[in-house]
Amino acid sequence: MTEKNEFESDAQxxxxxFLTYRGKLYxxxxxxxxxxxxxxxxxxxxxxxxxxxxxxCQAMEYQKIEMLLTRFVKNAAIDIYxxxxxxxxxxxxxxxxxxxDPYKPVEAYLKTVEYREMITKVMNLLPKHxxxxxxxxxxxxxxxxxxxxxxxxxIDNVYTRLRRAREKVKxxxxxxxxx
Numbered sequence: 296m297t298e299k300n301e302f303e304s305d306a307q308x309x310x311x312x313f314l315t316y317r318g319k320l321y322x323x324x325x326x327x328x329x330x331x332x333x334x335x336x337x338x339x340x341x342x343x344x345x346x347x348x349x350x351x352c353q354a355m356e357y358q359k360i361e362m363l364l365t366r367f368v369k370n371a372a373i374d375i376y377x378x379x380x381x382x383x384x385x386x387x388x389x390x391x392x393x394x395x396d397p398y399k400p401v402e403a404y405l406k407t408v409e410y411r412e413m414i415t416k417v418m419n420l421l422p423k424h425x426x427x428x429x430x431x432x433x434x435x436x437x438x439x440x441x442x443x444x445x446x447x448x449x450i451d452n453v454y455t456r457l458r459r460a461r462e463k464v465k466x467x468x469x470x471x472x473x474x
Contacts (some may be wrong), residue, residue, distance in 0.1 A: 305349040312352075313342055316361060320368040327372040328379075337375055341367035380436070420467050425460035428453055 304307040317338060324337035345367050353358050418426055431442045432453075443453045 296394065302353070305346075308349055308352065309342065312345075312360065312364065315362055315404050317369075320364060324363060324372040327369070327376055333375050333379075334372070337368055337372040340371040340374075344371065417464050418468060421460055421463055425456055425463065428456045429460050432457060 302311065320338045320341065321334050324334035324341075325331065328334050328337065341364065345364060348363070352363075355363075418429070421429065427446065428442055431437045431445070432439065437445075439450055439453050439457075442448075443450045446453070448456075
C-alpha cells in the first residue's frame with residue numbers, strides 16, 4: 296500500500312496500524328528474544344513509544360510507517376534482551392532469596408540447586424576448549440558467529456566443538472537425563 300493515511304483520530308490510526316502490523320512485528324521481536332511473552336511485550340512497548348509520532352504519520356506512506364515501526368520493535372526487543380542479560384548476571388543464588396519470595400517455592404529452589412550441581416559436575420568433565428564454547432553459547436546466549444570471532448575460530452569449528460561437547464555430556468550423564 297502506498298496511499299496516504301486518512302484517519303479521523305490518532306487512536307483510530309494506532310488501532311489500524313496495530314491490527315495491520317502486529318503479526319509481522321511479533322515475528323521480528325520473537326526472532327530476537329526467543330520468548331513469546333517477551334516478544335509480545337516488545338511489540339507493546341514499541342507501539343507505546345510510537346504514540347508521540349502518530350501526528351506526523353498522517354501524511355506518511357504505509358511503507359515508511361512500517362519501516363519506522365520495525366525500528367521501534369527492534370529497539371524494544373534489543374532493550375529487553377539486554378535487560379535479560381543483565382538480570383541473568385545478577386540472579387539470586389542464595390537460599391534466603393528463594394525462601395523470602397512467595398512465588399518461588401522451596402521445591403523450585405531445591406530443583407535449581409540440584410540442576411546447578413549437575414551442570415557443575417558435567418562442565419568439570421569437559422575440556423576447556425569445549426567448556427568455553429558451551430558457556431558462551433548456552434549460558435551467555437551468544438550467536439555462533441560471535442563466538443567464532445571472539446575465539447578466533449571458524450564457524451564450522453564452533454559447531455564441531457558444540458557437537459562434540461554435547462556428545463561428551465550425553466555419554467557422561469546417559470540418554471535418559473540428556474536434553
